[in-house]
Amino acid sequence: MSKMQADTQITDVAEYALALGDDALVLGQRLCEWCADAPLLEEDIAIANVGLDYLGRARMLLQYAGETLGQSEDELAFLRDAPGFRNLLMVELPRGDFAFSQVRHYLLDEFESLFFAGLKQSSDPTLAGIAAKTDKEVRYHLRRSTQWMRRLAMGTQESHDRTQKALDELWGYVAEFFILTEIEERLLADNISVDRRNLEPQFKTSVGTLFDEIGLIQPSDDWKVVGGRLGQHTEHLGPMLGEMQFMQRTYPGLEW
Amino acid sequence: MSTLTKLYEVFVRGKRGLDHIHVGSLHAEDAEQALEYARETYIRRSEGASIWVVESRHIYASQESDVDSFYDPMDDKPYRHAANYTLPEGVENM
Numbered sequence: 001m002s003k004m005q006a007d008t009q010i011t012d013v014a015e016y017a018l019a020l021g022d023d024a025l026v027l028g029q030r031l032c033e034w035c036a037d038a039p040l041l042e043e044d045i046a047i048a049n050v051g052l053d054y055l056g057r058a059r060m061l062l063q064y065a066g067e068t069l070g071q072s073e074d075e076l077a078f079l080r081d082a083p084g085f086r087n088l089l090m091v092e093l094p095r096g097d098f099a100f101s102q103v104r105h106y107l108l109d110e111f112e113s114l115f116f117a118g119l120k121q122s123s124d125p126t127l128a129g130i131a132a133k134t135d136k137e138v139r140y141h142l143r144r145s146t147q148w149m150r151r152l153a154m155g156t157q158e159s160h161d162r163t164q165k166a167l168d169e170l171w172g173y174v175a176e177f178f179i180l181t182e183i184e185e186r187l188l189a190d191n192i193s194v195d196r197r198n199l200e201p202q203f204k205t206s207v208g209t210l211f212d213e214i215g216l217i218q219p220s221d222d223w224k225v226v227g228g229r230l231g232q233h234t235e236h237l238g239p240m241l242g243e244m245q246f247m248q249r250t251y252p253g254l255e256w
Numbered sequence: 257m258s259t260l261t262k263l264y265e266v267f268v269r270g271k272r273g274l275d276h277i278h279v280g281s282l283h284a285e286d287a288e289q290a291l292e293y294a295r296e297t298y299i300r301r302s303e304g305a306s307i308w309v310v311e312s313r314h315i316y317a318s319q320e321s322d323v324d325s326f327y328d329p330m331d332d333k334p335y336r337h338a339a340n341y342t343l344p345e346g347v348e349n350m
Contacts, residue, residue: 040261042282046296144292151285 009190012183013124014068016193018076019086019181019229021061025077026237027091027108028054029244031101039098047101050144053137060130078248082237089228090173092237099152099162104170106145110206111177111199112138118194127192146210153214160215167211168219175224177203262311264290266298269306276308287311 001009031051038044062073069076085092090108095101116138119131152163178200180188187193211218227233247254261283267276279298284290290309299307318326330336 040283042284042293042297046293049296049300140295147288147292151289 009187009192010068012187013127013192014065015086015183016187017061017127018065018069021058021065021076022085022087023091024054024061025058026085026087026240028052028058029240030091030093030095031105033095034101046144050105050141053141057130057134057137060133064126064130074248078245082233082241083231085228085233085237085241086231087228087237088173088176089225089234090170090176092228092234092240093170093173094236094240096166096169097162099159100166100169102145102148102152103163103166105141106149107170107174107207109138109142109145110203111174113142114199114202115194115196118199121191122193123191149210149216150214153216164216167216171219171221172223172225174203175221176226176228179226179229181229260285262286263313264294264309265312265315266290266294267308267310268294268298268304270303271305276306279303281312284309 028051031047031054034044035048035051036044038047058077059073062076066073066076090104093100093104096104113135116131116135120128120135122128122131149163152159154160178196180196184193184196188195208218210216225234262285263281264284264287265281266279268279269276282290282293282297284293287309291307294307294309298304334340
C-alpha cells in the first residue's frame with residue numbers, strides 16, 4: 001500500500017467511525033427526549049438508560065474518529081452543523097408517539113444485532129473492540145424492543161393500529177441500512193468495514209417472522225428515503241441539533 | 257400509570273454464593289418486563305449478578321398485629337439463644 005493509499009485509509013476509518021458515532025449520538029438524543037415523559041416511571045428510567053448506552057457508544061466512536069480528524073468528541077458532537085452529520089435518516093426522525101419510538105428501535109436493533117456481530121470481526125482492532133462491547137448492549141436492546149413490539153401489536157386495537165402506522169411510516173427508511181457508501185466499499189478490501197448489503201436477507205427474515213407472529217403487515221418497498229450517510233438529511237435534524245448543541249454554542253468551551 | 261401494571265418485588269444477588277436480597281419494588285405488565293425494569297432500576301451500577309422478581313401479591317406476610325403472639329414469646333427464653341455459650345478459642349464468629 002502506498003503512502004497515499006494509507007493516508008486515505010486512515011481518513012476512511014475516521015469517517016466510518018464518525019458515521020457510526022453519529023447514529024448512536026442522534027438516536028441517544030431522541031431516546032433521552034422521553035426522559036420524564038414516558039408512559040410509566042419504570043419505562044422512563046429504562047428508556048433513558050438505553051439512551052445513555054447510545055451516548056456511551058457515541059463517545060467511543062467520536063473519540064476514535066476525532067483522533068484522525070483533529071477534533072475532540074465534544075467538538076464533533078456540539079459544533080458540527082447538520083450537513084456534517086453522517087447518521088442514518090431513521091434515527092433523526094422525531095420521536096413520535098411511543099409506538100413510533102419502539103418500532104424504530106426494534107428495526108434498528110434487528111439491524112444493529114447483525115451489523116455489530118459483523119464488525120466484531122473487523123481487522124481494525126479499535127472498531128472490533130467497540131463492536132464487541134456494543135454487541136452485548138444491542139442484544140439486550142433487541143430483547144427489550146421485541147417485547148414491546150409484542151405488547152403493542154397484540155395489546156389493544158389502538159396500540160395495534162399505532163404500531164402498524166409507525167411501521168408503515170418507518171419502512172421506507174430501512175432501505176438505507178443496506179446501502180454501502182464509497183468509503184465503506186474501500187474499507188471492505190481490508191476487512192475493516194461490514195458489507196451491509198449482505199445483512200438484508202437475514203434482517204428481512206427476522207422482522208418478517210416477528211410481524212407474522214404478532215399480526216403486523218410488512219409494508220411494501222414502494223418508497224424509500226436515503227442519503228444520511230452522505231450528509232443529506234431530513235428537515236428534522238437541524239432543530240434537534242439546535243436543542244442538543246445550544247449550550248456549547250452559547251457558552252463555547254463550557255465544561256461540567 | 258397504566259391500570260394494567262402489577263406490583264413486583266425485586267431481589268438481587270450481588271455475587272455468586274450470596275443470598276438474594278430484597279432491594280425494592282416496581283410496576284410492570286408482566287414478569288419479563290419486571291425483570292427488564294429491575295435491571296434498569298436496580299443494577300445499573302453493577303450491583304448484581306442475578307435478579308428475582310416476584311409478584312407482590314404472592315408474598316404472604318406477617319402483620320403488625322401478629323407481633324404479640326409471634327415474636328414477644330421468644331424474649332424470655334434465653335436457653336434458646338447461644339448468647340451464654342463460651343466460644344472455643346480460635347473461633348471468631350458464630
